[in-house]
Amino acid sequence: MxxxxxxxxxxxxxxxxxxxxxxxxxxxxxxxxxxTGTKEGCDDCECGACMVLLDGHPVNSCSYLAAQATGKEITTVEGLSSGDELHPIQRQLLDAGGVQCGFCTPGMIMSTDALLRRTPEPTDEDIRIGLSGNLCRCTGYAKIMEAVKATAVELSGS
Amino acid sequence: MTSITIPTSLRDVLEALAGGARPIAGGTDLVVSSRQGKAPLPEALVAIDQVAELSEVKTGTDGLMIGAMVTHARLMTEELLVESYTAVADAAALVGSPSTRNVGTIGGNVMNGSPAMDTGAPLVVLGAEVELRSTSGSRRVSLADLWTGPGRTSAAPDELCVAVHLPLRPVRSGSAYVRLEYRRAMEIAVVGAAASVSLAEDGTIAAVAVALTAVAPTILAVPDLDALVGLDPTVAAQRVAPAASATATPISDLRASDTYRRHTIGVMATRAVEAAARRASGETIAVPVNRALGIGAAR
Incomplete structure (x- = not known):
């Protein structure tokens, strides 16, 4: 059993x-x-590619037992876009060139979503801390930072 | 092959433990270890995260009770801790990343018994006791009696850590935790130090405790600091460094040599005492001290 x-x-x-x-x-x-939007990167709770939201909080799904997610609301990257229309974070990441190989992108998006819900007008330091569990080996992070800032402006302005 | 039960009552959890199951909280140690192949998951698991009383933080006449399931995310922001037991908040804010802090718990941290755990040294200097419960009763143990080696505790297999108890703080007291690190996130302390300081009315040291992270098989308190009582905090902070280095019995590994650890633990002890004394004098230093004072890794 x-x-x-x-x-x-x-x-x-x-x-x-x-x-x-x-x-x-x-x-x-x-x-x-x-x-399959949620990715398996390190499988070691280091890289954040597997990040999902549990009741709105980012969690590395590689090191979390599925059984313990019972009763909690799980949000994956597929839950952010509506139909074919990209979520502003997704669009801003593309516009800023913050996506290269794309493997870290779903995790980056989930962290950004959680950050901006909690902190709609984040400082650079807030963004660095908010994304500190997400590794990217392509972009050097600067363009991702730009995209998060642009998303914050777009979402808080509307 | 693993089975899991997820009870909502503490009694059911304790009965599962009595029947041989092992507890799981956030899974950040247990699940990661099993996936790395270090230790397979136990055959029978009992999840403790649905037991509401384990997530409480409560003040009482004898101090503060922190339920075992309280996460690092909450430890670093909970006003009762930030105000009076600040070193715990300093440490919690340095653990992993937001996603680790959302699921990692103080009970899991304490019972995992890592000598590099960030919240351990703060709990030692604040005089914490761990409440262990089983179907046959409850007992409180000091951390010095709980930790017997790396990853080992004196708790029986059927005992669950249900809470950490922190005694009331004296007047004019402050605490701080600092660590040496090579990067700011997803990092393990190279070495770390916590200090608790109480000041006399004239601003000299009335009481001081220092504990050390990642320099021995368990987290250790620096012994015999009574000679620092009555000193100016700045002088005491300098004198604590050789005492900390003498207490340390570090290993060499890929993160640092024993010589480097023995030296830097003294530096961290000094900085922890300085920050704790400043807080004791009424100054606000934001959590975590590492970021507020630029200690540890640069951006």
């Missing part, structure tokens, strides 16, 4: 699932729910 049966709420949709109790949230989101 090692299979755990539960319902997980991902992007507002309930999924009835059964999986081994040792499975992490990342593998269940990708392989059982079928949403």
């Amino acid at each position: 090692t299979t755990y049966s539960t319902t997980l709420s991902v992007n507002g949709i309930p999924y009835s699932l059964a999986f081994d109790a040792s499975r992490n949230l990342l593998s269940v989101i990708r392989n059982e729910v079928g949403l």
